[in-house]
Amino acid sequence: MTFYPGLDKCPMCHGVWLDAQYDYETVAKIWQNGIPGREYSLWRYMELLPVLDVEHINSMGEGY
Structure with a gap:
């Protein structure tokens, strides 16, 4: 895994918190059919989650 310094900050204002932006309409469609299973x-x-390519997921048995 590669660490990229600075990705935890806004590149424009250098604030220390980035807000995620989601396409809730698309997520709702996926969840409507897929979450229960x-x-x-x-x-x-x-x-x-910030997953760019599902082929590169390394799961360590995380739960919640």
Whole structure:
């Protein structure tokens, strides 16, 4: 895993908090059909996580 310094800050104002922006309409459509059948883990909510490529997920058995 590569660490990229500065990704925890706004590149414009250098504030220390970034707000996530979600396409709630798309997420709602996915969740309407898929959430009940998913395993009970962090990955149940994958659409809200910063995952760029699902092929590179390294799960360590996280739960919630």
